[in-house]
Amino acid sequence: MSPSAISNGDSNDVSVNGHQASNGINGTNGTNGVNGHHTQKLEFKTFCNIINNERSCTSKTRHNINPATTEPNAEVPVSTREDVDKAVVAARAAFKPWANTPVEQRGEKLRAFADGIESYKDDFAHLLTLEQGKPLAQSYQEIGMATTWLRAFSVMKLPEDIIEDNEERQVINRFTPLGVAAGIVPWNYPILLAAGKIAPALYTGNTIIIKPSPYTPYCDLKLAELGAQIFPPGVLQALSGEEDLGPMLTEHPDIDKIAFTGSSATGKKVMASAASTLKRVTLELGGNDPAIICDDVDIDAIIPKLTILSFLCCAQICMMIKRLYVHTSIYDRFLAAFTAHTATLRVGPGIEPDTFIGPVQNSMQYAKVHDLYTQIDAQDWKPALGGTVPDADAAVKGGKGYFFEPTIIDNPPPDSRVVTEEPFGPILPVLKWSDEDAVIAAANNTKMGLGASVWSNDLERATRMAKRLEAGSVWVNSHFDVAPGVPFGGHKWSGVGTEWGVAGLKAYCNSQSLWLKKKV
Numbered sequence: 045m046s047p048s049a050i051s052n053g054d055s056n057d058v059s060v061n062g063h064q065a066s067n068g069i070n071g072t073n074g075t076n077g078v079n080g081h082h083t084q085k086l087e088f089k090t091f092c093n094i095i096n097n098e099r100s101c102t103s104k105t106r107h108n109i110n111p112a113t114t115e116p117n118a119e120v121p122v123s124t125r126e127d128v129d130k131a132v133v134a135a136r137a138a139f140k141p142w143a144n145t146p147v148e149q150r151g152e153k154l155r156a157f158a159d160g161i162e163s164y165k166d167d168f169a170h171l172l173t174l175e176q177g178k179p180l181a182q183s184y185q186e187i188g189m190a191t192t193w194l195r196a197f198s199v200m201k202l203p204e205d206i207i208e209d210n211e212e213r214q215v216i217n218r219f220t221p222l223g224v225a226a227g228i229v230p231w232n233y234p235i236l237l238a239a240g241k242i243a244p245a246l247y248t249g250n251t252i253i254i255k256p257s258p259y260t261p262y263c264d265l266k267l268a269e270l271g272a273q274i275f276p277p278g279v280l281q282a283l284s285g286e287e288d289l290g291p292m293l294t295e296h297p298d299i300d301k302i303a304f305t306g307s308s309a310t311g312k313k314v315m316a317s318a319a320s321t322l323k324r325v326t327l328e329l330g331g332n333d334p335a336i337i338c339d340d341v342d343i344d345a346i347i348p349k350l351t352i353l354s355f356l357c358c359a360q361i362c363m364m365i366k367r368l369y370v371h372t373s374i375y376d377r378f379l380a381a382f383t384a385h386t387a388t389l390r391v392g393p394g395i396e397p398d399t400f401i402g403p404v405q406n407s408m409q410y411a412k413v414h415d416l417y418t419q420i421d422a423q424d425w426k427p428a429l430g431g432t433v434p435d436a437d438a439a440v441k442g443g444k445g446y447f448f449e450p451t452i453i454d455n456p457p458p459d460s461r462v463v464t465e466e467p468f469g470p471i472l473p474v475l476k477w478s479d480e481d482a483v484i485a486a487a488n489n490t491k492m493g494l495g496a497s498v499w500s501n502d503l504e505r506a507t508r509m510a511k512r513l514e515a516g517s518v519w520v521n522s523h524f525d526v527a528p529g530v531p532f533g534g535h536k537w538s539g540v541g542t543e544w545g546v547a548g549l550k551a552y553c554n555s556q557s558l559w560l561k562k563k564v
Contacts, residue, residue: 086270088167091120091261093127093284094268096134097277102127106286108259111177111403112393112445120261123285128292131281135224135251136298138278143221143249150247151198153275157242158194160270161187161235168263172235173394175262177402177446178357180394190239193544196528197243202549207557214560219553221249222324223300226293228314229264230305231257231405232360238264240543241303242271242280243528248552250301254282255289259406294318301552304328305362308492308537315540326541326551329534331362331494332466334487335523336477336509337378338500339371346499346521347381353523355389355450358401359470360409362538363495363517363524366466369487372478379454379474383429386450393445403446404469410439410446413469417448419461428454428474458486466492480509488514493535497523516542 092099102121109116121127142150161168165187172183208215227241238254245252256264261284268282283289290310294302294317301324304314308329318325335350354365370378394402404410417433419425430451438444450470453462462473477483487496496515500506506520516534519525526532526544533542541551 084273086164086167086266088171088266089118091118091265091284092269093121093123093131094265094272094280094282095127095131096281097272097275099269100127100130106258108175108261108406110174111405112395112447114440114443114445117175117262120265120284123283123289123292125292127283127285128289128296131253131283132224132296132298134278135253135281136278138251138276139221139223139249142246142251142276142279145249147247147249150249154194154198154243154247156274157271158191158198160274161194161239161267162191164266164270168235168266170395171266172263173402175260176231176234176394177405178394179399179402182357182402183394186233186236190236193236193239193528194243197247197549200247200529200546200549202248202546202553211562213562216558216560218556218558219248219550220556222552222554223250224298225250225252225301225303225552226296226299227252227254228290228293228302228304228306229254229256231259232357232362234260235263235267237305238267240528242267244544244548245301245303245552246275246279248549250552251279252281253293253299254280255293256282256284258284258286258289259408290314291317294323295320297321299323301325303543303551311539324551326533326543327539328362328532328543329494329537329539330466330468330492331364331515331534331538332366332464332490332492333363333495333497333515333523334367334369334513335365335497335499336483336487337368337370337374338498338502338505339373340501341374341499342501343374343378343381347378347385349522350382350499351385351389354472355386355401355470356524358404358448359472360405360468361524362466363526365497365523366472367463367487368472368474369477369483370474372476375455375474375476379428379452382474383452386429386452389450391447391449401450401470404448405446407440407446409468410436413448413467413471416461416465416467416469416471417451420451420453423456423460425456425460425462426454428452430471458489464490484509484512488512491537494538495519495523497521 104122105119107116169183205217225245229238271280303326305328311327311329389400391401392399420431430449453473493515495517496513497519498506498509510518531542531545531547533539
């Protein structure tokens with residue numbers, strides 16, 4: 045997943061807070077050739093809710109900031125309960141006609157949606173970097189993954205399972221759409237994780253309302269505005285708002301399914317709120333992923349991979365490596381090579397060339413990471429790299445941005461916060477191990493269980509160790525490999541249910557057992 049492998053193409057200036065947009069002006073008609081759909085060129089200066097395929101403004105607005113500069117971005121709507129009700133009514137009205145649309149046609153619409161996103165990839169990439177902060181190459185990468193997910197889901201098969209078939213009867217297990225879904229999307233990967241909810245929901249015949257994070261509303265609103273040119277009214281909608289918008293959706297009596305990606309603490313609240321109306325829920329929550337490095341690895345070969353898998357997107361990915369366990373016999377050589385390679389990663393605004401680590405995305409997360417950095421001296425942790433506590437006032441008030449230098453902590457106590465908590469920022473503990481049973485126990489000693497990995501040239505040994513790890517995704521000699529056809533979910537406090545793959549399709553469906561008596 046190295047951004048260096050991504051071809052950026054020609055970049056258009058995108059508009060946030062007065063920046064020039066190159067893909068047209070609101071109200072300009074045109075055809076952009078999205079699978080033959082007659083479309084209106086999107087502009088990227090103004091942002092509205094999308095309700096029933098119409099741009100819907102609100103009397104109250106708010107704005108987010110560019111985390112690299114703390115300058116304000118454009119105004120976005122603050123949705124009310126009335127806006128939610130309108131969107132739900134539209135989604136409910138659209139549900140039956142959409143569910144009755146042949147699945148092949150639903151797939152065609154998803155492919156057209158992917159084509160549309162691709163046609164605006166420069167605008168989306170620049171907008172994503174301005175609102176999320178990630179380097180431009182990583183923004184292009186996210187857009188490419190989103191279109192891959194949409195196209196992959198558009199041709200997936202959700203077969204009916206024939207459980208029994210004899211002279212007397214046939215029993216079929218089939219799957220029917222739930223109805224109206226709401227997708228609550230986080231701020232780290234707003235395009236990919238929106239697409240990862242939109243695709244299975246719509247492909248299985250549901251309608252969906254996307255609620256982006258208040259910190260990153262811009263790209264998701266434009267996704268829905270593009271979708272309004274492709275899908276029937278009410279099928280795909282988006283609402284922007286403040287912290288009260290999520291509860292309006294989770295408690296709404298006419299929403300059937302909540303797909304939430306975010307923290308474990310918020311996931312518990314979502315689950316509790318959804319319980320009052322017995323909504324189906326899928327929760328993809330936090331992680332504290334361990335990676336176990338065995339003594340037989342080729343250090344020089346794996347260091348570049350491990351560096352990316354520890355610090356991509358400023359380490360603001362739930363499935364990044366958060367704890368690195370290195371065998372004692374190679375620990376010193378490994379740590380020296382790892383810190384040297386990490387020190388070459390450029391920190392800076394995402395729009396600047398060669399940046400690999402951008403800012404932490406928002407003030408809330410900045411405060412959490414800043415507090416953890418202050419513990420380095422307070423707890424006498426030993427930084428092998430970095431460790432400088434940035435000036436919070438300069439970052440927040442002085443327009444310096446929410447930046448941290450990558451920091452590696454050398455063998456901290458196993459009960460220290462940097463080991464037991466998910467930092468969601470560029471600080472990583474590296475710990476020693478010598479006994480296989482002990483390191484497996486240490487890796488599993490967490491309430492989280494999202495991902496884990498083992499690195500070894502002995503595949504039999506690595507597989508044996510991997511099968512003992514308590515996580516929803518476990519890798520050997522890699523980490524953070526994901527694919528649209530592979531189920532993705534967490535164990536323990538890292539989630540409920542799975543997304544993606546056939547299992548992800550079924551998560552948007554009711555299971556129905558159909559009994560067919562062949563003789564009366």
